[in-house]
Amino acid sequence: MKLLKANNYHEMSKKAAEVILNQLKEKPNSVLGLATGGTVLGTYECLVEDYKKNHTSYQHVQTFNLDEYTGMSRTDSHSYHYYMNENFFKHIDIPTDHIHIPNGLGKDLIGECQNYEDKITEYGGIDLQLLGIGQNGHIGFNEPGTSFDIKTHVVTLTESTRKANARYFESISSVPTQAITMGIGTIRKSKHILLLASGKEKALILQQLFNDVIDEIVPASVLKMHSNVTIIADEEALSLLDDEKVKVLLT
Ligand code: PGA
Secondary structure, X not given: OEEEEXXXXXXXXXXXXXXXXXXXXXXXXXXXXXXXXXXXXXHHHHHHHHHHHHOOOOOOOEEEEOEEEOXXXXXXXXXXXXXXXXXXXXXXXXXHHHEXXXXXXXXXXXXXXXXXXXXXXXXXXXXXXXXXXXXXXXXXXXXXXXXXXXXXXXXXXXXXXXXHHHHHOOOHHHOOOEEEEOOHHHHOOOOXXXXXXXXXXXXXXXXXXXHXXXXXXXXXXHHHHOOOEEEEEEOOOOOOOOHHHHHHHHO
C-alpha cells in the first residue's frame, strides 16, 4: 500500500482529485468506482472546480457507485443517487446512461446485485475505485466479518454504521436498515484503489489497518493483499501511528 500524507482535509481532497484526473488523462474512457460520505465530498468539489476551469471531459467515463440504501427513492435527499447528482454529476458532462448506482427500489434485489456485478464486468472492470473507510473498518457497506470474496449483495447495516450515518437523518430510527453494496470481492478486483481518511475519528482504524494482520474482522485489511492501493490520509487520521511507521510507509 502506498501512503500519501496530507496536512489537512483540503490537501487530502486536492491530492485525491489529482489521482483521479491523472487516471482520466491516461485513459479518457476510464471506469471509475465512486463513493459517498463526508470524506470524499471535498474530492468531488475539487473535480467540479477542475471541470469549470479546465473542462476535463467525462463524456467517455463510466461510473459505478459502491452502494445505495434499499427502499429509498433516488430523489430522496438521503439517497446516494441524490448525493452523487448534487455533489458531482449535475456539474460535469457525464451522460446519464454512463452513471451506474445500485437500484435499491426493485422487487428483485438479488437479481439487481447480479446485474450490477455483470455490468461492471461488461465494461471491463473498474480502473480506479475511490473509497472512504468506516470507523469499524468497513469499505462500502461491507461490515466487519464479511467474506473477502463476496460480490455485490444486500446487507443489513450494523448499529455502529447506522449511528455514524444518523448525522444525515432526523434521527437514527430514520436511517435505513439495509443497503445494496459492492462486495469486497468486487472492490478488490479494481485495478487501482484509492482510499481516503481524514480526521481523528479515523485514527484508530488506520492504526489497526497499518499494524494488524489481514483479517475479515477489519474489512479494509483486504487492501493489504492488493498490489495497487494508494491511501491518502491527513495528519489527524495518522495521529495514532508512530512517526517511524509513517516514515516507512511513506517511502
Ligand atoms: P465518511 O464515511 O466519509 O462519511 O466518514 C466513510 C465510510 O463509512 O465509508
